[in-house]
Amino acid sequence: MFKSIRWKFITVYFLLVYIAMVIVGAFIIEQFERQQIEQISKSMKQHIDNIYNIVTPLHKDDWSKVKEEINAGINKVSLGYNESLYIVMNSDDLEIIGSKSGNLRNIIGQKAYETKKLNKALISQALKGEIAEAIPPKGSDGNDERVKHIAYPILNNVGQVKGIIYLTSKLDYVDETINSSKIMLTEATILALVITVILGFFIAKSITGPIKDVTVKAEKMAKGDFNQVVEVKSDDEIGQLANMFNYLTQKLKKTISEVYREKSKMDTIFTYMADGVVAVNTNGEIIHANPVALKILNLLESDINTKKFDEVVRSLSEKITLEYIKNSEKWEGDVVIELRNSTYRAKYAPFKNDKNQIGGLIVVFQDITEQHRLESMRKEFVANVSHELKTPITTIKSYTETLLEGAVEDKQLASQFLNVINSESDRMARIVRDLLQLSNLDYKQTKWNKVTIPVKEMLEEIYLKMKISAQEKGQTLSLNIEDDMPEVIFDKDGFEQVILNIVSNAIKYTPNNGNIEIKAFTQDDNILIKVKDDGIGIPKEDLDRIFERFYRVDKARSRELGGTGLGLSIAKQIVEAHNGEIQINSEFNVGTEVDIIVPAKKACVIQT
Template sequence: MKLPAFFRTIQAKLIIIYVLLILIAMQLIGVYFVSAMKNSLTSNFTQELKARAELLSVLAAQNLGAAGTAESREDKLDNLGVLVDNLFNQTGAEIQVLDPSGKVLKTSKWSHADYVGRKNTQTVVSMALQGIEDNEEYIIDDDNVRKKVVARPVVNDGKIVGAIYIAASMSELYATMDRINSIFISGILLALGLTAILGVILAHTITSPIKELTRRATAVAEGQLYQKVPVLGNDEIGQLSKAFNYMTSRLRDALAQNEEEKEKLASILTNMSDGVIATDEVGTVILMNRRASAMLFTEGEDRLGTSIQSLLSLSQDGRMAFAQGSMPTELLEIATPEGGASLVRVTFTPIHRREFGIIGTIAVLQDVTEQEKLEASRREFVANVSHELRTPLTTIKSYTEALEDGALQDQELAPRFVGVIQNETERMIRLVTDLLHLSRLDSKESPLRMQQTDINEMLDEVADRFSFQMQEKGIEVRVQVEDGIHQVWFDRDQIDQVLDNLISNAMKYTSGGSITIRAYLTDDGILAISVEDTGIGIPKKDLDRIFERFYRVDKARSRNMGGTGLGLSIAREIVKAHGGTISLESELGTGTKVTFTLPVEMKGGHER
């Protein structure tokens, strides 16, 4: 059975405890007091009866023990009756004077007058007649009245001449005890009432601060951290209030620090270059930063609650290893919205908690697409360099062996073989020079030497340098400079090298056409220089890779023309070093146009 709510409170328990303590204490005191009072009253009552019996036995001895005539004995008995009726009688008591045989000689109770001459056979009487002085017992008469019985022998000259029998009612004694019990019970009830009132007051003084603490603690649990309990004393409750206030203060500091750390962690996760995904113990995604969403081309909030295995499309082996807790490292290929693919390396790290084991997993996603591309480019670059060097070296070795075998003595073959060796050597020198130049550009070891340059003069000089070769191939060259462009700032030597590479390429693949060199300003105010030819053009499939190192559209023809395959790569790096861009437009059979921009400062100009 469930108790009402009030009886389950500390206040009710304190009141009940106080009342029970007082009740038990009063009961113990009452039992002792009543028992002691009863014993005292009974003892006094008995002693009084014994004293009366003793006194009466002394007086009766004179009347019962003396010898004389029958008349004198009668007179003595009458005197004894007067003593019994008047001097020693008390309300509710019966006094009997017995002869040595136990017969009743006199009785104080007129209703028992017929007992005279009859023998009293009670035990106390028999014992008294045998000379035993201390005889007493409790009896309940026919009227259901409790009585105290005392019998004492009457001795005269050492001879038992009779006995005194007194039977006194104890009704008044027990009535007195009942009145005492009533008074005591009333006192107990009054004490219990006062105790209950004092218990309520005392319990309220104890529970009121506890209730206040409970209310404030509930408010703190709901997030109201600026609660403060008043300290009303230096007792245990006061110390508890101080501890509560100190706890809330420390809790505010801890939560503020935790919130700060949380903000820092959220900021770090948001701005990390790597993707981070957190899961629970069963692999359900519970956190994903923006970088991870970008890598997976998905909305992070939409994928919360999904399985990381399906989110990352792990392989069967990866799923099994993940389920077994071995946490594999996976290299995933993610399809991009543009139809391409990106490579993502996923590293799994388990989260352990003492006594619980693995409670989650952190997956770190790294986009290694560019890294893999760079690695592939490096391998291809090494292979291309090896191939480009091996070809001339093989040719030189072959012709050198031929000369050693006797071709040196041949007047016709020797000069030709020497010329081939010289051409291949020059080709290797150009290749190594271009590689060194690219290396310096990559490592930023080729600083720009900015100088004021006249665009008209520079373009005219470039056209003049190739004029003889263009005349031999029947190529017409045109130089066009937009009005307003005159003095600009850039590295003249490096831009000359860019123009030489572009014009050289245009000449190689143009015959009988024209090459146009043009300088103009874009809508953004940036200087743009273009080299456009009417040559054979470049297929569309090769346009995306045309600026790669050692990439050739027609590898055999380019190599025969003395190209290293690095000219456009060098041009791109020089333009990038100036902060510009370079692009190529071409159509097979129509021609090619290469344009590069330079964000340079203009220093005046004039129309040409």
């Protein structure tokens, strides 16, 4: 009988109500008792205040001289039948100098620590100037009932305890009230449990009927294509229902899980892939577009159901419209399009429907802006290299042919031609050397010999090397270095190459009688080297490209001065390879300031 779900319901209801009543009853009684005791404690403290105000001899500092007056004053105080009052003087023997009780004998003259009626711990605490209160265990103070004790210290004018007003109050009324409450709660619990059993019986009966009906329907569902059996351990109606529905659930769960997993995987791929993906049916309606595609096509989610694909992409390229693809009958292909300063390759291919027919088109938009830019830079780089090498080669060839045709007989002319050939050969050698160095830097093949470099000494050496070049143009080259300049971890040749390149450029592009300043100082954990000039400066539109290879602001002047257009690019890569940074600030016809920032030795980790 008790295997029936009906009785399980009744048992559960019975236990729930029983536990709830016990918990609620315990909580109510505990709260009621605590509230009653707090009220008694508050009343006792107010009573003590009244006693102190009524018994004026208590205001004296020396109670030993006013014992009789205190005791007489106490006798005038009204106490409840369950209250007892004691006045303890702070003397060597802690004498009780006053006492009054509604039903206890007088204990005046006894020592406070020797009578059971007073709690020693509370007296000790009160002697420290603290109000002490407690409910000692039954019988500890000679009473069979619970008693509330309060020891109230009385202080003299200098803040010392001169005595204690000790008040007790029996809690028999509280205990009687609590016992009555417990009886009432017990009776209420029994009544509630009886009602619960009766109601539970009818409620359980109303539940098991529908469960049996559902079980019959589940058995009909189980006669379908689902043949997996799930073990059920219980024998009641819920067990039968679980047997059928678990059987069905497992099959459905497996199928739905597979579908959901595939959908989730595809959604994740489409959402986080770098390319834009758009799916279009044969009617030209957009049936799916991932976030990247929406951004590329400048669409909102709501536009997917309202706008046609051809309407959106026709302005980009006619060749990726569904109409064009249908007419051309070429369902696979790709088109390069330009859109908002970006370049995209739109690849498209058909997808099949459940009838293995073309159900629509998948278009993938790949951002090839960077690839396109790199390809343009590569072509430009090859063209620049060809141009840079072509000029000296042409010069060398033409001068050589002239010498071969007889100019070699003219020694003065031949000497001039040979000097030009030698100069152009040096220029070619510089270009090839710089290209090789850039290649090594690009492919991380440069082996850096990182050592500790004293910045001050290195800058002074470079200053002396470049001072002559500056003086030849009447320029003022100055060097200002902070005291106690820290060292850096750097490749010595690389450090020298970077500084020489920057200072050399400053000298080249600063007019005669100009000023060039080299400064070095610490900034946080870095060393900042500034090279500042008042030369021709760099136009604002050229600043962003100043570190590009072969880029020159004034190409004719740069070649005339022997530049290859690679120096700044090399300097930037060398500095960055040493965890540094190089910045250029310039104003046309005003001057240029180059900042080289490298970590000081204490902030570096040597890497080779």
